[in-house]
Amino acid sequence: MIAKAVFTDLDGTLLNHDDYSYADALPAIEFLRNNHIPLILVSSKTRAEMADLCRELSITDPYVCENGSVIVLPKPWVAEFGVDTESLAEQSDCYLAYRGADRAAILSILKPLKSQFQFAGFSDMDVADVIDCTGLSEPAAMNAMRRDATEPLLWHSDGALLEQFAQFLGESKLQLLKGGRFYHVMAQCDKGDAVRYLLNIYQSHIGARVRSIALGDSQNDLKMLKAVDQAVVMPHPDGSYMSDKDLKGELHAPYMGAKGWRAGVEQALLQL
Known part of the structure; x- marks a missing residue:
């Protein structure tokens, strides 16, 4: 067989x-x-x-x-x-x-970029915020927030700045992956x-x-x-x-x- x-x-x-x-x-x-x-x-x-x-x-x-x-x-x-x-x-x-990188490492890289770009990651949100932008139930939203190695974010800056943002991430061996509602910051895997x-x-x-x-x-x-x-x-x-x-x-x-x-x-x- x-x-x-x-x-x-x-x-x-x-x-x-x-x-x-x-x-x-x-x-x-x-x-x-x-x-x-x-x-x-x-x-x-x-x-x-x-x-x-x-x-x-x-x-x-x-x-x-x-x-x-x-x-x-x-x-x-x-x-x-x-x-x-x-x-x-x-x-x-x-x-x-x-x-690749775990979430703590990703957040440490994202933190200084907040002075140049406008975005909101799950780490910036409480459960009510995640429910509001995903439509998930409270238990499901809490599980979605328990992340090991990625950070979903909503992009609030001009779309033209996305490429520059992605380049900064690339210098730290991270990538920006487009999902349905969110961009996902993660290792290059x-x-x-x-x-x-x-x-x-x-x-x-x-x-x-x-x-x-x-x-x-x-x-x-x-x-x-x-x-x-x-x-x-x-x-x-x-x-x-x-x-x-x-x-x-x-x-x-x-x-x-x-x-x-x-x-x-x-x-x-x-x-x-």
Whole structure:
């Protein structure tokens, strides 16, 4: 049997855009579990947000947070796969693999830039502010604020200054990533780096190549989609699909969200 692994974005991919439901994806999730195919969640969400979802879905595989900045490795998984923990940050129930600067370092770099540029990061906001600009519930907003290695911010300066701001960040080996509502300040890593890191561990453990699938819908998923054997591109709300000349042989899921995710996984598994 060929070893396989599935990597997936969350919002608009595994989770519906409107109600964040994953109900329509459950049959495919159960199939992956029954066939011992790892399901690795890869998102801009925080560790606190994603831990809750992994518990709901009974996922015991690693997961990738904050656009690839942090990889969470459950301790039983680390023991099973014989992972070297020397370079990892130990937590009570897991290890963390940081892919660059942690949040404290990022905030120390951003602080002097506030005299030149107008922006508001999560560190400048209280829970009510985050609720107001995200529409999240209070518990969800609190989890979104518990960040390990990125800082989301709202840009209030002239748009023409963004490039200059990004250049200052680049001098400190940081990058500015555009999300839906926010810009994200983070280390120079991405979802593709995290996928390759985990694939290397899987392949070293089994002593053979792992055939991989990834599903995503937006530009910050692109490097993840390019890092796997079979990419599945999810549709946008207007029915369009992200395109890139360097993304070859991708499948297009027929529907948005969980229903399309199930169809995309099933089709990709057949392709492999």
